Amino acid sequence: MTFLLSPEQDAIQRAARVFVRDQLPVAHLRALRDAGDALGLSRERWRAAAELGWAGIAIADAHGGAGLGVVELGLILEECGRTLAPTPLLSTSLLGAGALAAAASPEAATILEAIARGERLVALAHEEQPRFAPYRVATTARRADGGVWRLDGAKVAVLDGVAADHLVVVARVTGGPGDRAGLALFLVDAGAPGLTVERRSRVDSRGCAAVTLADVRVPATRCLVGAAPGDGAPTGADVLDRLIARATAALCAEMLGGMQEAFDRTIAYLEERKQFGVPIGSFQALKHRAAHLFCELELTRSVVRAALVAVDAGAADAAILVAAAKAKASATYVDVTAEAIQLHGGIGATDDLDIGLFYKRARACELTFGDAAYHRDRFGQLQGY
């Protein structure tokens, strides 16, 4: 069985639904936005979520986590998607913790335990281009005396970068931008000399930063994954690929929750709103649009779930399914929310209603880790088209 939830998974999702409803409703995102909150999230509520086991859900038991997979993480993110809940699940619990788990250092283990307790936030500083291009990394890491690394470069679109206590920085040891080989992952503290973290305000009101590194010194022990560790050990690019595949699948789960919520709210509005003396949902022109969206949503649900399961199982076709899921989810989330605005009429275009917030989040999710066109191309490339 691929698609039916186990009783344990069902329990995780139901608990998440209750917590999100009580602690992280859409009003929570609005409050952060209206207050101009620099972090873009609440550390206090994250600690409460950590008590439910969210923070360490994908961290190994040995480091204080639950040792579960992206399927379970995805169930929580799906619920978060329903209320646009700003959490560091992707940045910290999946990407940051994933990078730290790939390192064998005692310090990484200590940080993982702090992450699982909800006390520490970590962001991945990876991207440098105006759109997703995983290997186009120009940030350099040069070896200096005493095994110290010196990092120079600039990063964009660092999710939860302002809130993070540590950054995992992807830097190039050898080769040039575009080369897959030669990438390594480094751990850098938020206050490190030479590091500048600037907030970037975005349409989806989520925490995001631009980062510059000017001769940032990193001790050898804080090189989490080397560019060419040898002995068959995974390289920086191997670990990066795996982190991005997992994060992409997990983001698709959040997108699924968001599109389902926007769709449900739209159907409710079609039943409630009256014009010409009847509910507007009785008009065939609108019914057909709603039914089309329903089909796209159901197809998206299937491929997203299949991708999550394949990633956890390490299936041979996992990369293909992730590409298909992100291609489909990107298109459907934007379509559903754009249609949601139109079907709500004038009120849908106002900030009074939440629908517009889902549309903005859809656009941000679409561009994160590659848009639909990027993933269609990848889907073809992986299969030799």
Place this chain on the structure above:
Amino acid sequence: MSPPAPDDVDAPEALAAFRAEVRAWLEENCPPSLRTPATSAEEVWGGRRATFPSDDARRWLERCAARGYTAPTWPRGYGGAGLSAAQARVLEQEQRALGCRRPLVSFGVWMLGPVLLEFGSDAQKAEHLPPIARGEIRWCQGYSEPGAGSDLASLQTRAVRDGDDFVVDGAKVWTSFADKSDMMFCLVRTNPDAPKHAGISFLLIDMAAPGVSVRPITLISGSSPFCETRFDGVRVPARNLVGTLDGGWTIAKRLLEHERSVISLMRDAAPEDTETLAAMARRCLGVTADGRIADPILRDEVIAADVDFLCNRLTLQRSREAAQAGRGPGAESSMFKLYGTELSKRRKDLRVRLAGYQGLGWDGDGYTAAELQVTRDWLRSRASSIEGGTSEIQLNIIAKRVLGLPD
């Protein structure tokens, strides 16, 4: 005789044992010549005038029928194998793994059988189900009429009680294979005074009865299995009424759900063409130095169509898993009918554009059989989103029955 509790046969160990048993049986009984995909000319439809492409095909049908594998989930007493849904899935998987052809292609098995099991009398089940499962009687579907398409319930074919018979007058259209079938399951108006949905009955008609005449229909794609069937004073025994008098609409709708599921399952099971879209694109458009389909715009169309094909297949799989957990085909069958046919049209349209001028061939010299098939399939596909309920009707059903939007 009560069937074993589903928990027993569906337990993982029991299913694994069943899988081994099925695999061994198929290995031993499916003739090697039938382990390749069947062309439409090689399909076995059964019936009194059955034709078989080979002796192996006849043997394969006989062996499957003897074991109940032509209708795996039907009770043993009616020619089935009494399998649970999960066991039937195992059987299907093993047949697919071995490349076994379907022993029988049958509207009787797919459409009539399930509704007879649900609505038929014991006598009707005993009379009709076993010959269907053995492939001895071939059935066609009498639903649409010249004046009743999307508004099916406005059908006008009349059946008037006269002694032990009904006398049927009227016409049916789009009856696939009416010219090759032995019997028709047919919707008739038995009460012209009742509201249109409440005056319809479900009747089983012998196509050999006096007064039945059949005319084939030519489509934009050329000759077709579709026919127009006329009834002029045709006498039908009253025992051939399924369900209650004037209560046929409920049965009719249930049968449509089975029909839609079957259409989508068939499309899912069969590779739609021997050459994949991507392979065809490579052949027709050439490849770049790094091995990719040369035209980037058509390449993206091919990929987008493949992504949606994958999503549709996964959704069918999800629906099957839900069905195994205890839900029959519901309104979501409308989604599969809608999406499956719209996607199929898109893919066949794309094939002709990939083929270029060779996609314009109608017949004769200068075109391969495969090229001509691509063209005919493209034209034929235009009707797929009309037959079995138009896409617009499916959207209405989804809006009403799934989304609950008001009338």
